[in-house]
Amino acid sequence: MAKENFIPIGPFHPLLEEPEYFKFYVEGEKVIDADVRIGYNHRGIEKLAESKTYEQDVFLVERICGICSTSHPFAFVQAVEDISGIEIPERAKYIRTIIGELERIHSHLLWVGLAGHFIGYNTVFMWAWKYREPVLDIFEVISGNRNHYGMFKVGGVRRDILEKDIPGLLKTVNEVEKFCSMLTKAVMDDPVIQARTKGIGILKKKDAIDLCVVGPVARASGVDIDIRKDHPYAAYDKVSFEKIVMKDGDVFSKAAVRLLETIESVKIIRQCLKNMPEGVIDADIREVGIGEGIGQHEAPRGEVIHYVRSNGSNYPERHKIRAPSFMNVPSFKKTVIGQTISDAALITAAVDPCYCCTERMAVVDRDTNKVLMTGDDLVRMCQEKTEKIKGAIKG
Amino acid sequence: MKLPKIRELIEAIKALILGPYTSKFPLEQPVIPDGFRGKPQFYEDDCVGCLACVEVCPARAIEYVDDKKKKLRTLTHHQDICIYCQQCEKACITEKGILLTKEYDLATFDRSKSITQSKKELVICEHCGEVVAPLDHLKFLAKKVGHLLYANPTLLLARHDELKLLESDQPSDSPHWRSEHLKMLCPNCRREIILKEQW
Amino acid sequence: MNILEEIRTKFGNKVNILVKSKKRVYVSVSIDDVKDIVGYLFGILGARMSIATGIDTRTGVELLYHMAFDKHDLVLTVRTMAEKPELKMPTLTDIIPAANWIEREIHEMFGVDFVGHPGLERLLLPDDWQVGEYPFRKKSFDSEKENTEKE
Numbered sequence: 001m002a003k004e005n006f007i008p009i010g011p012f013h014p015l016l017e018e019p020e021y022f023k024f025y026v027e028g029e030k031v032i033d034a035d036v037r038i039g040y041n042h043r044g045i046e047k048l049a050e051s052k053t054y055e056q057d058v059f060l061v062e063r064i065c066g067i068c069s070t071s072h073p074f075a076f077v078q079a080v081e082d083i084s085g086i087e088i089p090e091r092a093k094y095i096r097t098i099i100g101e102l103e104r105i106h107s108h109l110l111w112v113g114l115a116g117h118f119i120g121y122n123t124v125f126m127w128a129w130k131y132r133e134p135v136l137d138i139f140e141v142i143s144g145n146r147n148h149y150g151m152f153k154v155g156g157v158r159r160d161i162l163e164k165d166i167p168g169l170l171k172t173v174n175e176v177e178k179f180c181s182m183l184t185k186a187v188m189d190d191p192v193i194q195a196r197t198k199g200i201g202i203l204k205k206k207d208a209i210d211l212c213v214v215g216p217v218a219r220a221s222g223v224d225i226d227i228r229k230d231h232p233y234a235a236y237d238k239v240s241f242e243k244i245v246m247k248d249g250d251v252f253s254k255a256a257v258r259l260l261e262t263i264e265s266v267k268i269i270r271q272c273l274k275n276m277p278e279g280v281i282d283a284d285i286r287e288v289g290i291g292e293g294i295g296q297h298e299a300p301r302g303e304v305i306h307y308v309r310s311n312g313s314n315y316p317e318r319h320k321i322r323a324p325s326f327m328n329v330p331s332f333k334k335t336v337i338g339q340t341i342s343d344a345a346l347i348t349a350a351v352d353p354c355y356c357c358t359e360r361m362a363v364v365d366r367d368t369n370k371v372l373m374t375g376d377d378l379v380r381m382c383q384e385k386t387e388k389i390k391g392a393i394k395g
Numbered sequence: 396m397k398l399p400k401i402r403e404l405i406e407a408i409k410a411l412i413l414g415p416y417t418s419k420f421p422l423e424q425p426v427i428p429d430g431f432r433g434k435p436q437f438y439e440d441d442c443v444g445c446l447a448c449v450e451v452c453p454a455r456a457i458e459y460v461d462d463k464k465k466k467l468r469t470l471t472h473h474q475d476i477c478i479y480c481q482q483c484e485k486a487c488i489t490e491k492g493i494l495l496t497k498e499y500d501l502a503t504f505d506r507s508k509s510i511t512q513s514k515k516e517l518v519i520c521e522h523c524g525e526v527v528a529p530l531d532h533l534k535f536l537a538k539k540v541g542h543l544l545y546a547n548p549t550l551l552l553a554r555h556d557e558l559k560l561l562e563s564d565q566p567s568d569s570p571h572w573r574s575e576h577l578k579m580l581c582p583n584c585r586r587e588i589i590l591k592e593q594w
Numbered sequence: 595m596n597i598l599e600e601i602r603t604k605f606g607n608k609v610n611i612l613v614k615s616k617k618r619v620y621v622s623v624s625i626d627d628v629k630d631i632v633g634y635l636f637g638i639l640g641a642r643m644s645i646a647t648g649i650d651t652r653t654g655v656e657l658l659y660h661m662a663f664d665k666h667d668l669v670l671t672v673r674t675m676a677e678k679p680e681l682k683m684p685t686l687t688d689i690i691p692a693a694n695w696i697e698r699e700i701h702e703m704f705g706v707d708f709v710g711h712p713g714l715e716r717l718l719l720p721d722d723w724q725v726g727e728y729p730f731r732k733k734s735f736d737s738e739k740e741n742t743e744k745e
Contacts, residue, residue, distance in 0.1 A: 212692035
């Protein structure tokens, strides 16, 4: 019987944006079993939210994640407004949509850069993050900060988009669209990337439905869900855009879904800016009411859902938060078994778990406890396989 | 296959000509737009010490300490706990007491220097010795209320403090004589003297 | 297809339906019927399980299963109550594999025992957390119990 080794990836690893601990059991080069442990970033936010008022809670949930920092306040204020059916002004709905779509652009560009780096195409990494900078700059002009915008409020938004900022916003969005079209065509035509990512890490449609995955991971496997079209909210029922659904479920489809979604976001922003009405931006809510409410939002990584129960006092009685990666991360177990170890890292990154990365990883021989490979070695293995494929195609 | 390469080649030539996208910080400082949320700063002349910012802060970064002997209220804002959300500025009743500046370079080796403070003179109840309010807060309210201040002894004594009627140092032990109406009293003592006055 | 009509015809008076608005419906059931109803919603009617919530109350732990009907713009919540002090619930992992992680989280935060779960171990809390200490239980209920016991 071959000696069974297990390779730990994590809890701190460059491929993952946040700490998790993946255990891959390998035989030779093939992965035969996988397991994941989470909980390194558990901060007790749900319990803390029961001792802060509703206005203070909006700032607390904003800091759950740095990349998708608008998604959680978006779902939370909709849950609180659902408790007693509060209506918000029209202009506030359009501003909320614009902020949500700008955030989707910057999050997908970040992922494209990281994926490019780990395949070995460092130019894609540099260019994607270069075109992400104007998006962060326009956030600084609109909201005062490049991250953690603080724009959402129960009953509306806090700041207005002024007339003098709109030309800058349109210029940024046009530049991003040009870059994304070029990148999409370059990725779809390149034979090396196709050979590297097609047919790897396939998630079948039945597994996707059983595991209730959400977001681009589900849409890449043929499951037709998008909260913006299925449960419309804010201004999404007043603009027209397409749902991007692909059939294969491999890493290539997941990348293509994210790139094409960025171009749809640009269309949504242009339509919103053209149709935005004048008026107030805040409905000046004084009390929240007694009852329970549910709010949903389509974040860059999938569906965010918040549940709030209020008992009439200043503090919520229960606040439940579910981020999209909670449903997506268990699906990697189905996709990674049977693949090689150099692909396993790429498949895990394609799920796009939402975190910030640090670096420390080792491959340890289970019997002798000797370190066989370090973190840089595993990333290098991933990039070397690309070189091999490139050589095979050219030669 | 040649056409896609030309797209990327044009982009590469543009990048070579324009040079690196990054700027030479700290030799070149960036341009900060209006409305940037930088470091908060107390302005003592406009702050009235009402504690609205303390109640609203989501991170509990502003704290206050009342000193009854020195009659001083000290408000302290800690920059290392602050999340720069601008709620203190929006909640301030004078709209100028605490404002967010454009400073962003706040790293330091000494935590005790990264604070900003506001010190306000307190007014003490002449019967029981408890804190009533900062003097500037009562003056702000007196101005807002207009001529109605003459119906309220607390606001009247605060507004016209040039009459020097606020200057007794010890709380008095005397029973509720009617003459105590025109002394500075806290709300509890004010209620007691209205119910139980003797003459 | 009207979802509420289908549920009423199949389950009759085992369910208690409250329609809060066009998009939000709350259904109360007893603990013995939860598996049948959620299985019907997931398998036959094609709902997707969004998440499950646990809330600590005086008499037990209230469990809410949020099912999303994406084709009908509806979120239907199935509400049930696990009584104290036993706190036993049948598991849903054999019909919905997605319920694996959320049942582990409710078990370590509230102390609810899911009968039949394939591996009920810690998900979020560290390994050296004290057994029997459930972070999400409200402390005011425990101290009320102590006061009444003293009397």
